[in-house]
Amino acid sequence: MTEHFSALVVRKSVNRTFNCELENLPLDFLPQHEVTIKVHYSSINYKDLMSCAGNPAVTRRFPHIPGTDAAGVVTSSQSPLFTPGDKVMVTCFPMGMNHFGGFSEYISVPASWVMPLPADMTMEQAMAFGTAGYTAAMCVDAITVAGVDNNKKIMVTGITGGVGCIAAAILCQLGYEICADFTTPQSYDFAVKMGATVLLPREELLVTQQQNLAKPRWHAAIDIVGGACLENLIKMTDEHGVIAAVGNASATQFSGNVLPFILRAISLIGINAELSSGDTKSRLWHLLATDWKPTNLMALYNTIKLAELPNLITNYQTQRPFGRIVVAMEP
Template sequence: MEKQRFKAYVIEEKDGSFIGEIKTKQLEELPEGDLLIKVYYSSLNYKDALSASGNKGVTKNYPHTPGIDAVGKVVQSNNADFSPDDEVIVTSYDLGMNTDGGFGQYIRVPASWAVRLPKNMSMKEAMIYGTAGLTAGMSVYRLTELVKPDDGKIVVSGATGGVGSMSVAMLSKLGYTVAAITGKTTEHEYLRKLGATEIIDRNEIGQAEKKPITKAQFAGAIDTVGGAILENIIKSTAPMGVVTACGNVGSPKIELTVFPFILRGVTLIGIDSQNYPMHYRNKVWGLLADSWKPGHLAEIATEITLEQLPEKIDLMLQGQVRGRVVVKMSE
């Protein structure tokens, strides 16, 4: 048996404030589950930053260890489908929300949450992707079912974020012409390196537009922010175009008529990576390991240690994190 004690980044509520600290825990403190997994890498997501700041819509009870992503090796298994030393990915479901997550060196989870690490994918690459990459992959998968590269330009909102960066890189790899929406003028070179051929200022498309439908500009879109930007993207999507929606940091509300859907046949597809069916997860992870893997995947990520988490969490809450943040958990 591996060591009984391990390090974890634990959030505690003290006098109305939420404080994060690296603590030593025991395996017995982990929840029940089929698989005990030694975590080699995790990653930082916006939902982790919310959990770390005491957002009760994400995490109800504290003390708590965030981390909605984890990759590592099975140490103990009570399920016939997995054996010790199997390399597995665990993302979403309840991991890091109300179940202690990947910011601990060990996790214990149901076997139904685990995906085998695909061939041709390292553990670090799995966490460069993480939930953000999986969400981007799901969005690209659904969009490419109905829109082909020759159909026209695809626009990606929130393009410097994790999901946005991955989406730009994947779409470019697949031969699509990509326009990236951002409000960060310093990141234009980064987005062009990922494959964007056009940069759209967020202010140009983020203002409320009274017209129920506007000039067709995009064959499709991957929206990560919601609100007015999603409204305007839908209004300016070409006939038979497809828009996927996976975020609401701008707003969870949209004000629309039915005209884009009836007059242009626009399709709006919601992406829920948290509870996405397992057969789709396996399909998308396989594509991410193979033909969809960007050549510059490593450039999308920054690697940090557990000790550096607090600073990165603060930056993420301020909207100052570019791409992906990978957390190295074990040697």
Template sequence: MENTFKALLIREENGQFLKQVQQVSLSSLPDHDTLIRVTYSSLNYKDALSATGNKGVTRTFPHVPGIDAVGVVEESSGKLWKKGDQVLVTGFDLGMNTWGGYGQYIRVPGEWIVALPPNLQPQEAMALGTAGFTAGLCVDKLVQAGIKPSDGPIAVSGATGGVGSISLQLLSKLGYQTVGISGKKNTDLQQQLNGTEWLDRQEFTDESKRALLKPRFAGAIDTVGGSVLTTLVRSLQYNGVVAACGMAQSGDLNLTVFPFILNGVSLLGVDSVQASMPVRQRVWNLLANEWKPEQLVSFTKQLTLEELPEQIDQMLAGQTEGRTLVKLW
């Protein structure tokens, strides 16, 4: 094993954040117990924020983003893993303040690591990544809350993004009727998800002060927040459930208590960063087996590290859809 490896390094220079693929030293990695040779990563919105110097995501630079990684254990001084184990890492501090998956190696605590499920190829694991894991957590919230396919349609906001598009695939596979809410129209992804009804986000959003709206959905998965989430909560059927996991539009929530005390609505928060290991293992096993999306690969674009900076800029400009896989070797 060489002493250097290739990585997308983000440097701060005169107030500007520069993205450059270069060789970095293994000694630059943090002093954790397990070294992983990364084969694939993926692109998430949080990665794009980190790559542009967002201090709410990453505090110190130079930095290597990438909140997802799959690969093979190279060495470990801990008791959980051994050389040759196929593993994946999502969440915790990876790619935030711990150098992440946009480098050919990462060094992380063994407690952050999940064994790659036998029925999941490395490319599939990163086509899912944090987005797929979050989608799985959201669907699991609805299932655990007792929402059944026969109860009515499930709405998904931000439906052409990573979490939204995978949520639609998971729900469809489980037999739910799906409604996608998006600001985009007639995209390739929307055409491929032809079993989904599509609503324009602007036309769907209700800015009125009405406490309750016409009941439309048995449940919802929200990645957007703000007025979209308030519209969803007010549009749920009796005992409806929203799993909320994002704030692409806003972190604000302007609601009365009436949907909750008159319609028995539940608003459930979903966090993929600090999810417990038993939850991680259970949801990843579901994603690898009975919940595995059949169209996952067709919604995934594969890039090299050198092609990644341009894709990051496109994501920040709202010009991407589906998932982006990053090949490290």
């Protein structure tokens, strides 16, 4: 195994600014945990961008290597669960927050964080899903478990993001009719590409409504926006519907009333991938590798090289890409 490796390192300056650059590091820069993995692919999640910006809610210790997700091959293991040569992945754990993460040619992690790569899934596909894709699968699972028939309309907000686009792709594959919001002509076109047939400007979902109930427009919803958007989604969901709340792109707080719950019997379900049980992870990753794998998966992501990552992060806010971004470690 090499004695040095490349990684994206976030450093904090004396004036409390943060910068991200690729660095060539000695292998002993990594923490020593049970399993060491040569990373082949990673992916970008929203928490990674927060970590790169030095957000203290995500990362407090610097220098730091971000990257919530990683897929690669085990190079050494102190755990009987894994042996060198095993193809594995790490998702849905605190890696990349206060533990060195996947924007790196090597990682060292606890064995409990490591999962065998699912059969019928490549490492690149695993990172096309990543934590965002698994979170999307949890949202879809909440809808299907609630018994919402696949001939019903499902609202997906934030469809241009990782969770939204993969959730929409899975739902389309399962036969649901997709509704989506949009903010720009480009996001409208992307939503149509993802299979949305009913589209409305996000402004309509952010307008304060005085009534406690509104005309039902869908039978379930997956929301990454939060705030007033979530409040209106609740009012517009049909009887026995379910709303999976998974984000706060607009706001963390929302107002509401009990009538949608006691008159329409809707359910509001919070989604947190890190709190998912091992059995649930195994079941949903198997579905993502088989029946739930979108036929248009390659249209949902773009692949960049590790060397391109610093520039993408620097320009992310002004040139925000749609869908998922997979990071390939090989030059």
